[in-house]
Amino acid sequence: MNQSHIRNFCIIAHIDHGKSTLADRLLQATGTLTDREMQAQVLDSMDLEREKGVTIKASAVRMDYTAQDGEFYELNLIDTPGHVDFTYEVSRALAACEGAVLVVDATQGVEAQTLANLYLALESDLEILPIVNKIDLPSARPDDVAQEIEDLIGLDAADVLPVSAKTGAGVDDLLEAIVQRIEPPAGNPEQPLRALIFDSHYDSYKGVIAYVRVIDGRIKKGDAIHFFATDRSIEPLELGVFKPGMKPVKQLSAGEVGYVATGLKTIRDVRVGDTILLAGAESDPLAGYVPVKPMVFAGFYPTEAEDYTLLKDALEKLQLNDASLVYQPETSQALGFGFRCGFLGLFHMEIIQERLEREYNLNILATAPSVQYRVVKTNGEELIISSPAQLPDPGVIQSIAEPWMRISIYTPAEYIGPIMEITTKRRGEYLHMEYLDATRVLLEYNLPLSEMVIDYYDQLKSVSRGYASLDYHFHEYREGDLVKVDILLNKEKVDALSIIVHRDQSFYRGQKLVSRLKKHIPRQMFEVPIQAAVGSKVISRANVKALRKD
Incomplete structure (x- = not known):
């Protein structure tokens, strides 16, 4: 062509x-x-x-x-x-x-x-x-x-x-x-091959299928190719184009978009944004590749303990098509064996959860979403933790830093008041406001990610009757006065319910959790105290009364 x-x-x-x-x-x-x-x-x-x-x-x-x-x-x-x-x-x-x-x-x-x-x-x-x-x-x-x-x-x-x-x-x-x-593609078909991978999916017969745009040069069937970021060399099984189904072709040359069936068994070897070169060629890769980092973490546990291996297989299969999903096994005294999974954001987490339930027929419990904290200990050692259970003893912590996001909210002008109120309540830092036209406003804030992952987006939509829209990106890690709130049931810590919050909000969040648990925990033959504690200090308590004689 x-x-x-x-x-x-x-x-x-x-x-x-x-x-x-x-x-x-x-x-x-x-x-x-x-x-x-x-x-x-x-x-x-x-x-x-x-x-x-x-x-x-x-x-x-x-x-x-x-x-x-x-x-x-x-x-x-x-x-x-x-x-x-x-x-x-x-x-x-x-x-x-x-x-x-x-x-x-x-x-x-x-x-x-x-x-x-x-x-x-x-x-x-x-x-x-x-x-x-x-x-x-x-x-x-x-x-x-x-x-x-x-x-x-x-x-x-x-x-x-x-x-x-x-x-x-x-x-x-x-x-x-x-x-x-629209301009035709620039790029020289006579130069050495450079192709950009912009997506991939897993096919059980052909391995990982990389979606590519050839920038320079050409790729023919039988050429040995090299993935720059993962340092893998392979000979592709098939080249082709999407019409929308996959249709094999003999070669792809500069300017064309198509796919390369790699035969690789794990999507980890084919990264979005990576460059494909000819094996042995000394070419520079294309700019812009960044390894994807998860932002939101949650524990997934099967409701039936024997489904653990099924959950593991399902996560492995989902990861074949989704390289941004990361997971590692973890155990909890209350919930048994499960996985700590990392996601790009809340929407990504919701999709994975629904796909596990729908495509793999699993019943899973998800713990409250948390973010990655950076903890510096008094001996200078730095830890990155993604679960409240991993937080070391308060005595050895020098500082805890949490991720902050830069958020932009577009809204009709009449909803400015309620939106500012819910954002400042969540420790939002006002940056500026700009009228886009007579009726629409852009608000910019810095906001801790941990405040966003709970239900900020839902609240934003409800106070603006669905009209406000939100965009956000990572801004920086910032130190804060953060503490871990533990929940004790009958004087036993339940690690799965622990949360990390700002000290100012620990009382309110602890109280909310305790009153929520009181509604859900059935009465026993003895009194069950539910407590929220920061360290050894109990900040809230409720009792589930014992059953009496009838």
Whole structure:
């Protein structure tokens, strides 16, 4: 394929602005899928993706398109996850493109993720094609939203294309705009091979399938290739492209998007963002690779002790498709054997939990989510702990540091008061406020991650009637006056219920836990005291009364 006739682009949008439906229409308009093969949200193949209406895994598809000038073009659409937990995957998918279609809902306007993903696209120097979607809805206001895009982002309102992904109106204009306005890929097919891995999945027959964008050079069947970050060399089993199903080809050359079936048995060997080189070649890798670090941790325990091995197998299988999931075995006196798992964020944790319950039919108990703390002991030794049970004795702790996030909240102006109140209550540090237009405001705060992982997002949505949207990224580790609250049942510590909190909130959080437990613990033949304690000091107590004679 002549490089000047290739266009690589992605679709970026806030959750629910119609990204996957637009992808469906593009596939239909280019004849990639017949009407018989078509189903809603073709690229969202997981049941969970369809139910939650959010793309979780990136996927790529090649479309053949004959433009109005009679020329034949190859369009590669790379579909990206829309949730803030998956920002790194989005950034690697964007690095594989030259342009981005920015989808904005004609009824909702610009929201937090719209801007967060747009900034990622601008950092990757992509050509932005703004479109206003859902113009078929009675409450659509395409002209106002086009103006909002111009005011906020600086793209000319006249360039914003009105589209309805549902009815297919405006889709042909969009395809023409992609061909006219997005640059063809630069890159030299004669140079040594360099290809970017922007996603991967595990296939039980072909091993790990790496989704690649070839930047320079070409890769042919039978070439020995080398993964730079993991230092593995292999000979691929198969090369191919997605149409949306996997279709083998003989070679992929500069500018093309496709897949490499590696035959490797663990996804750890194929990292998102890594560079594929020819084995033995002395080329520089592509910039931008970062090992993925989990931010939120929780213990998963099977409700039936004999399901432990099933849970272990299920986590292993999930990890084949999800390299950002980490886990290690742990034991608890109260809950028995289980695993301490690390996730990118709360949404990621919820997805893993649902997949374990749904796809593997497991009943699991999850402990309260916690974050990674850095503890410096009095002898200068530094520990990183992800579970309250690992915290050393208070006497040997010099300082504890916790992760803080920089958060951006986009909200209608009338909800500023309640949002500021719930954020400062959670130790939020106000940074600044900016009016985006007459009705919308951007608030910026620094907030401890441990305060966010409980129910901050739910509260934000409820005080703003669902209108506020949130974006966040890691800011720094900061020392704080943190203590461990232990729960004692009948004077015995229950390690699974321990939490690490700021000293100012220890009393309130301890009391809340105790009163919650009092409701749930059944009465016994003897009185059961429930206590919350910081060190040896009891800060709250309730008794479950003994059963009396009837």
